[in-house]
Amino acid sequence: MYENYRNLRSTFPVFNFGTPIATLRSKRSPIQMERTMENDGRKRVVIENLQPSIECGRYPVKRCEGELVTVSADIICDSHDRLDAMLLFRREDQSDWDSLPLYHKDNDRWESAFVVPQSGTYLFTVRAWVDHFGTWQHFLASKVNADQDISIDLQAGAIMLEEASKRVPPEFSRPLIDRARIIVDASEPAAALLLATDKEITAVMRAYPDLSLSSEYSPYLKVDVDSKKAVFSTWYELFPRSCGSEKSMHGTFRDCERKLAQIAEMGFDVLYLPPIHPIGITNRKGRNNSTKEGVGDPGSPWAIGSSDGGHKSIEPALGGMEDFVSLINAAASYGIEIALDIAFQCSPDHPYVKEHPEWFKKRPDGTIQFAENPPKRYEDIVPFDFECEEWKELWNELKSVVLFWIDKGVRIFRVDNPHTKPFPFWEWLISEVRNRYPEVIFLAEAFTRPKIMNRLAKIGFNQSYTYFTWRNTKEEITSYFNELTKDKPVEFFRPNLWPNTPDILPEYLQAGGQRASAVRLVLSATLSSSYGIYGPVFENAVTSGVPGTEEYLDSEKYEIKSWKEENGPLKNLISKINRARRENSALQETRNLRFYPVDNDYLLFYGKANSDRSNIILVVVNLDPFHSQSGILKLPLAELSIDPSQPVYLDDLLSGEHFVWNGPQNSITLDPEKSPAFVFSVQRQLRQEMQFEYY
């Protein structure tokens, strides 16, 4: 699609603006201006419903580097005049606009597209005008066909060409004047019509229109362009303190470095570490979230801050800053980026509590309010008071935390509970960071109500945790992912799917064990182009929970674990599915997801194709981890541009098996003992006898 537009552009004369695009902005609202004579009332063309936009441009839409932005708008005018229009776009930090022609599709809807090559913010708008010369050409043809006298019309056209000769580049000026003369002098109406409407004259007149009465859509719309990883990323979550070589020995960043080869081998490209900062002593939680700390209990990494420092410090047991930088560099050599956890909250021992008591809420007895959601109490944590008088200082300090770690080389942040800090704070913070580092990625770890989840994505979070964890049936998965990929969220909400997290061991995994884990792994890795696992636990198929809860039994949040070096039972499947993701561009997008019919409610059938359909993946998952399930599925041949009269060759990327199917209806069986799913790569037919050169 990109190539098409490029070609089109090179054959079409480049638009030239005699004058810079006027900014029509005024202190008055558009509605006020239309109701006065403040605008030039002769600007008759109206541009409505410019897309893509979120809430009329209140928020930017999201794309990643190299993606196409397809722009469309309704463009109308009074009377029978012909219209023309252009798409204008530029990087926000540059002043020159680039332009492309818009084309009328149908029902007064016009369309074009531009590519956003680099991360950063882009602006776009549409300009449209009455094409008086095109109208004249059209009327002239009708009159010649009806044998009406056109002598005065030809004079009118000649005047337009002469006027245009003053605004075109010098090389076109003389030819236009010459053309004006020979049109008027043409012996026959038919000859005049040909001279007035041929390709050359039409191209030049369209390329250099009179824009003095053109209309421009206001306000400009925005596109936030992210790094490719914002769309396609494969996350592995690991507690570095559990990387020690011996049981219950506190692991270090150096230990962690030794795990990188394995993690890379499994195909992950983001290594996400829970908070690495000093952990508070006061009210430190013991094993299994006990309020009574045991001897030597390390505490929850989310209880940030002690006499050893706060959000800009490293827990001494993990190593020093040079060890952390070494880890970043070692990871980079494996193609892995380190993601840090941003948890804007403090242990009661955090230096902020003493140095900036004004940032915390005090109770009538003078003590600082700890976190609570009654009757639940989180005594090892005190929240910031975002309604405090000194909010600007607080905001700036928190920004400096992010910039501190960016300075050390971190570019990805997983933000803990963003929905417990104000929206305006995040919108400001992310914008401030993006202005200097547009490639930085923020993942919102919010599990809350839908409109809050969406708002966080709209105001800037590049990826979001989802309800995937609790969507298990075919109906649940289909309706939720249709919402994410077909409705409004597609322009701003990028799902990052997690079958498990340190906080969530879902009921389905507790019930179905290793086989259920395999099902959820395939779903998360193929439904979305970004997914992650809370690694060692998942790899080893640990699925024992605290009864009646979604908490892991003996959770790693409160104690040090030691993971065996040898392969966990799911490692092989993880490696295969990640390889499929790396090698198939169809799996590197999310908005291309489509569900297809299969006549068994335990089987889920869906597919993805890349933009030119050179890569097509079809997935069938057995949602039942206990029993074999069979069904008839219907291949969407037309949608996938597959010739229905030809055989379809499919390779299952999990089992390595091959299939040849004839026609759309095909029977399949999935036995959970063997495999949770088929991940078919659709092979193109190479050729038939008709394609031979000498056929």
Added chain:
Amino acid sequence: MYENYRNLRSTFPVFNFGTPIATLRSKRSPIQMERTMENDGRKRVVIENLQPSIECGRYPVKRCEGELVTVSADIICDSHDRLDAMLLFRREDQSDWDSLPLYHKDNDRWESAFVVPQSGTYLFTVRAWVDHFGTWQHFLASKVNADQDISIDLQAGAIMLEEASKRVPPEFSRPLIDRARIIVDASEPAAALLLATDKEITAVMRAYPDLSLSSEYSPYLKVDVDSKKAVFSTWYELFPRSCGSEKSMHGTFRDCERKLAQIAEMGFDVLYLPPIHPIGITNRKGRNNSTKEGVGDPGSPWAIGSSDGGHKSIEPALGGMEDFVSLINAAASYGIEIALDIAFQCSPDHPYVKEHPEWFKKRPDGTIQFAENPPKRYEDIVPFDFECEEWKELWNELKSVVLFWIDKGVRIFRVDNPHTKPFPFWEWLISEVRNRYPEVIFLAEAFTRPKIMNRLAKIGFNQSYTYFTWRNTKEEITSYFNELTKDKPVEFFRPNLWPNTPDILPEYLQAGGQRASAVRLVLSATLSSSYGIYGPVFENAVTSGVPGTEEYLDSEKYEIKSWKEENGPLKNLISKINRARRENSALQETRNLRFYPVDNDYLLFYGKANSDRSNIILVVVNLDPFHSQSGILKLPLAELSIDPSQPVYLDDLLSGEHFVWNGPQNSITLDPEKSPAFVFSVQRQLRQEMQFEYY
């Protein structure tokens, strides 16, 4: 519904604003402000998707006097805090805001409603804030239930009550301080909880919230409120020159006055006259649109202007200005308003052409460009050039035309071909007129592409002609009217349905004659609350067209007609259907239209209920004018709040017949020889034995 809100309001303490509503408007866009520290970052509450609005508030929504505006918005905030919100509204020309509480419905959507009593423009917005006292009440209850210590919480609550005592009216101040004390001193947690959460304290604290960190939706949304007639009107179109008592004698306004009694008797309340101005001589059209004028041909009334004057003059053969004013007054005595035609175009003889040649386009030979849409030519008309340099003078002159006739007493204008004049012109003109005369109604006579029709309605036209004329089948009618009454247009587009006009004798009427006319009459009068007929022709069931066209044969546009005094064949049906409209408030709205199932594609079944469902009309129309049709229809008992175990009593307002139906499924037959339709009034059950007082 109105009454409900009124009651609610009187029991709820009236909100009081310590400070006037701050206007947060700034020269910078909201998106820019959010990304800086320009706003107070402690305003944590976010208001999204405020409705009703058209394109995020770019256009006002429409209501009529006395209607309810139901307002809703998504209101969210970080964390677990309780929220509260109010609806603010006022007339645009007044400065004081009125307010009502908003209520949470579900999924973070809040709702309220206000009444717009008079024509004019109203503003509304929503304000929302964190309800810290409500949050405290909620947390306190949770803690008491969990047997947690609440002594410090009680102190915190007491502080909030003391702070509130400073902002409430004096009579509440002392009680709040007293309450603070007894809460802290309460002997038991349960007693403290009761004192902290009872109705009185909750009502006072909700009514006088701390608004210092409240958020307000921006920009204000607008409601254009029209006179009741903009929604409910019954139009009769009449050429006054055909009102003469003898054939081919030019009728006068005085002749027209003598027709008023009949028109009122049939139940019309708007009498619409085609242009009443002097008609041009140059290129005057003859009978049947001939370019050769016959001797004594009167010309088309839309070729406006001659040496006798232009848009502010009256064709002398019709009478003088005093006759016109007399007609207005006589009509008013019958409850009829006169609607004038606004056709902003000129005959070549119009005084403007000589006095303001700068308002017209000149051809290279110096002549003025007549109207054309090649190969079609309209030589008796020259259009204004809305791209001329002197556009402001032209706009002001055209405005003065409208004001001239308003000054004579006209309040309704049917605007001819508004889609051939620029949108910005109409938006300005209508706004200027409404500022002084908000009761004025403009009907857009545009038959063009959908987005242009919609745009005209959005920018201010109070009523619009529609595609109804070409929607004849069940599928066509259902999908078109669902679009008008359920989709976006419901907020701005008010359909005015015409089974015929002087320009359009539809194929269906030409084929089906009088019976087809009867079908279309019932449809137009019941589908929409505004409809009209091109009167004498329709009443007399004239359906002869120029073959292969939608033009009337011997069209009244080009010649003088004389209509017999006696009853036309459709007069009786017209009177009945108009009486049904007058007597049933359900038929006086359009957005309440709902289609219901019937198992025959020639039968159309639909209904309307008024807002409290005290009036319900069900309509079944036989779309086949030639044959009897039967079907089983399904009454929507639940939707109409009819008890399915009880009989339903129906009166057909056309035949006078009575029906008793048991249960939802009922068989009906319509014979076009007898009637085109049933227009059922649903009768309420009076009572059963259970309702007797002594049962």
